[in-house]
Amino acid sequence: MPHIIYVHGFNSSEFSYKSQLVKRRLEALGQPEQFSCPRLPWQPLKAIALLEQKIEQLLSLNESVALVGSSLGGFYSAYLSAKYDLKAVLVNPAVEAPSLLRDYLGTQINPYTQEQYELAEEHMLELESLDLPACDANNLWLMLQQEDEVLNYRAALERFPTVARLICEPGGDHSFVGFDRFIDQILHFVGFQDDF
Template sequence: MAVLIYIHGFNSSECSHKANVLKQAAHSFHAEDTFISPRLSWQPKLAIQQLEELIEANLWQGVTLIGSSLGGFYAVYLTEKYAIKSILVNPAMQAPMLLKDYLGPQLNPYTNEMYELTDEHMVELEALVVAAPTSPRYWLMVQEGDEVLDYRAALQAFPDAAKLTHEKGGDHSFTDFQRFSADIFKFAEITTN
């Protein structure tokens, strides 16, 4: 059976709200084994290596990614590399530029991990930029009320997305995300209704 891999955002974790919503949905669909939500390294290069290992271990049965914010940025790189599908939730399409504002000491509020974000990590992010994503592989979910990212950057990057959820209002966390649980598992070809 196909799997859905959740990619959390910057200073988030596998225990974020969206990850928990999807975990509960998988349980309600009796498809617990189809949902994977790893804790990723804060270092971009290591996070990508972790995700590549997970994808390669499951590629034979079908993989769909769902990435939020920085996780959406990672998902684009991986979607193109493996020619799979992704759901992008308020993705940080300009991650290398955006995260420059966060250089220096960091504390992940979910894991209490302390670390330092450096210019070297920005170089690692730059290496993951995809200039022209294959739009039909993606379901793009954006809310105009995102207080962290400019939703228009994502709309410009995916003019022909396979599926588009574009809402006024909302916020960076994607308000009322749970409304889409059933459709997400259907898009990932895990459920049929």
Template structure:
């Protein structure tokens, strides 16, 4: 059976709100084993290696990614590498530029991990930039009220997506995300009804 892999954002974790919403939905739909939400390293290169291992272990069954914020940036790179589908939720398409504002000591409020974000990590992000994504592999979800990212950058990066959810208002967490649970599992071809 196909799997859905959730990729959390910067200084987030596998227990973020969206991850929990999808985990509960997977249980309600009786497809819990199809939902994977890993804790990822704060180091971009290591996080990508973790995700590549997960994708490769499940590729024969079918893999769809869902990435939020920085997770959407990672998902884009991996979607192109493996030719799979992704759902991008308020994705940080300009991550190498945006995260420069966070250089220095960091503390993840979910995991309490403390680390230092450096220019070497920005170079790791630069290596993941996709300039011309294959738009028909993506479902792009943006809300104009995103207080962290400019939603227009995502719309510009993905001009002809397979599916677009573009809403006024909202915020970076994607307000009322749970409305889309069923459609997400359908897009991942885990459920058909």
């Protein structure tokens, strides 16, 4: 069974709501060691380096790895899925991150960690350097809600016109309302064989 790395979004942390739902489900199944959600640096290339180190460590132990990424974490997960040929569930992914995050240039405070930092143009260039995913469509599950107040869901449909599985619901919001409905299906998609 795979090790699931939950990749949190912009100004989030390992304590994000969706990550905790996945973590608790794996704990309930007696598989807590199959989950991790590292706290990511706010600098894109540092975040990717940390995730690559984690993935490569797991692969070196002959563990399979799968990703669940939300928002900016979905953007990162697409890059990593393409690089390492991993299953990835992209939840309202910020596929236009290099342009979207320009609206946030300047001082930021992470509401989870209280870390204060300066988001600058150089960080947008880092995002652009990661914006080249040629993912295997069979590895991707795209989860979108059409009333996402942060992102235009159509951008993700255009970026990933063919995926193994697509959920595109009317309503909802950027958090993906009712994410818990899909956790067991996500586990099956990434390779858990148990009957839940």
